[in-house]
Amino acid sequence: MVTIRYAKDNFELNENQSVLDCLTGHGVPVPFSCRSGVCQTCLMRATGGTPPEISQHGLKDSLKLQNYFLACVCHPSADLEVALPDDDDIQAVIPATVKSLKLLNADIMHVVLECHLPIDYRAGQFINLFQNQSLGRSYSLASVPHEDEHLHLHVRRLPQGRVSGWIHEELRPGETVEIRGPGGDCFYIPGNTEQGLILIGTGSGLAPLYGIIRDALSQGHSGPIHLFHGSRDLNGLYLTGELHDLVQQYANFNYVPCLSGDDVPHGFAAGRADDVAFQQIPNLKNWRMFLCGHPEMVKIAKKKAFMAGASMKDIYVDAFNVSQSS
Amino acid sequence: MSEQLSLFEKIGGEAAVDAAVDIFYRKVLSDDRISAFFEGVDMDKQAAKQKSFLTMAFGGPHNYTGLDMRLGHAHLVERGLNDSHVDAVIEDLGATLRELNVGEDLIAQVAAIAESTRNDVLCR
Numbered sequence: 001m002v003t004i005r006y007a008k009d010n011f012e013l014n015e016n017q018s019v020l021d022c023l024t025g026h027g028v029p030v031p032f033s034c035r036s037g038v039c040q041t042c043l044m045r046a047t048g049g050t051p052p053e054i055s056q057h058g059l060k061d062s063l064k065l066q067n068y069f070l071a072c073v074c075h076p077s078a079d080l081e082v083a084l085p086d087d088d089d090i091q092a093v094i095p096a097t098v099k100s101l102k103l104l105n106a107d108i109m110h111v112v113l114e115c116h117l118p119i120d121y122r123a124g125q126f127i128n129l130f131q132n133q134s135l136g137r138s139y140s141l142a143s144v145p146h147e148d149e150h151l152h153l154h155v156r157r158l159p160q161g162r163v164s165g166w167i168h169e170e171l172r173p174g175e176t177v178e179i180r181g182p183g184g185d186c187f188y189i190p191g192n193t194e195q196g197l198i199l200i201g202t203g204s205g206l207a208p209l210y211g212i213i214r215d216a217l218s219q220g221h222s223g224p225i226h227l228f229h230g231s232r233d234l235n236g237l238y239l240t241g242e243l244h245d246l247v248q249q250y251a252n253f254n255y256v257p258c259l260s261g262d263d264v265p266h267g268f269a270a271g272r273a274d275d276v277a278f279q280q281i282p283n284l285k286n287w288r289m290f291l292c293g294h295p296e297m298v299k300i301a302k303k304k305a306f307m308a309g310a311s312m313k314d315i316y317v318d319a320f321n322v323s324q325s326s
Numbered sequence: 327m328s329e330q331l332s333l334f335e336k337i338g339g340e341a342a343v344d345a346a347v348d349i350f351y352r353k354v355l356s357d358d359r360i361s362a363f364f365e366g367v368d369m370d371k372q373a374a375k376q377k378s379f380l381t382m383a384f385g386g387p388h389n390y391t392g393l394d395m396r397l398g399h400a401h402l403v404e405r406g407l408n409d410s411h412v413d414a415v416i417e418d419l420g421a422t423l424r425e426l427n428v429g430e431d432l433i434a435q436v437a438a439i440a441e442s443t444r445n446d447v448l449c450r
Contacts, residue, residue: 033394033398034388034394035389036388036389038374038381038387039377039378040374060370302369306352306369307352307355312348312373
């Protein structure tokens with residue numbers, strides 16, 4: 001008899017029953033629609049055990065790798081522990097020690113964290129960092145597993161930002177914080193190494209992109225990789241030296257710093273990062289896109305990229321939504 | 327050959343749906359008659375919904391009921407969804423299949439399936 005575990009409850013799976021039917025039969029409010037493995041409304045995640053391959057059919061690769069599955073077509077032959085995508089308690093809290101804090105520019109702090117327990121993540125995913133039990137914020141990971149020993153975050157100081165203000169003003173190396181994660185599906189999937197990658201980021205949206213680029217390069221990605229990093233003025237850009245070094249090191253990597261303000265010195269592209277990118281590469285058919293940073297930029301660029309020929313399954317986004325309770 | 331191929335098989339099955347979904351969604355988004363209904367929606371979720379719609383219209387496996395169709399479109403009917411918009415969707419569907427070199431006889435069958443949902447979609 002196969003058991004489905006959801007939020008500390010164990011349910012027996014009847015023969016020929018789907019995980020969806022089992023859970024909804026016991027009153028778990030799993031949303032669903034087509035009931036035939038197509039519409040993806042009943043998306044769930046296995047937090048223990050492995051979902052059958054057929055229940056992951058049609059999902060984005062980044063979701064498959066994180067054990068997401070469709071409950072309506074999931075008939076596991078072994079026990080499964082499952083959660084809804086929005087369940088907060090999907091991961092345990094991990095303590096981490098602050099190793100270093102260094103300003104990358106006037107507003108963005110490079111935070112290095114040493115986890116007390118191993119954390120299995122992919123460059124470009126995010127973690128939640130907690131100031132206290134009830135106050136946490138999501139920050140994207142700029143570090144690359146196997147390349148970097150610790151976790152790297154780029155924390156932009158927001159006006160009236162409670163957590164970012166605390167990180168910039170009060171947090172000190174040696175202190176221990178609590179994190180939870182990783183989450184998010186904006187990361188590099190190995191394979192299809194000749195595909196072109198376009199990465200567009202604004203502000204600290206560079207954090208996940210910096211991780212994704214180095215991850216792709218270290219895994220031998222051979223197709224062209226174009227990074228468009230945008231800010232209003234020169235002070236907003238950062239890691240320019242490191243990125244120019246990567247350009248020297250890898251012939252297939254191209255870095256285009258973009259300035260949307262009036263003062264655009266030689267060596268920088270004039271305009272918003274997304275506009276510059278779509279001007280330089282108008283036909284996006286067969287390109288893989290990564291869009292990170294300002295939510296409005298991400299939303300507009302996602303639609304533009306799709307209309308310009310990028311396939312929906314090839315567009316990865318990480319919108320930096322600012323908490324309303326800042 | 328005694329076995330008859332289903333409409334879904336003739337069109338090319340799930341591979342055909344995969345080929346059609348991006349093309350169809352692009353057409354819908356750039357169709358001024360209906361694009362406003364798609365403003366502000368989550369594009370990934372919408373693409374998945376387009377995929378299940380196409381699967382159904384291509385004669386593929388689905389479990390949609392008339393009630394699902396009504397519940398899924400009631401908020402759009404309130405915003406003025408009417409026959410002209412259903413016409414536009416069916417037109418875009420035909421144009422998508424033409425782009426994929428599907429024959430006119432099969433396109434007519436797909437259009438007929440889409441047509442059969444009209445009253446449920448418009449909640450009448």
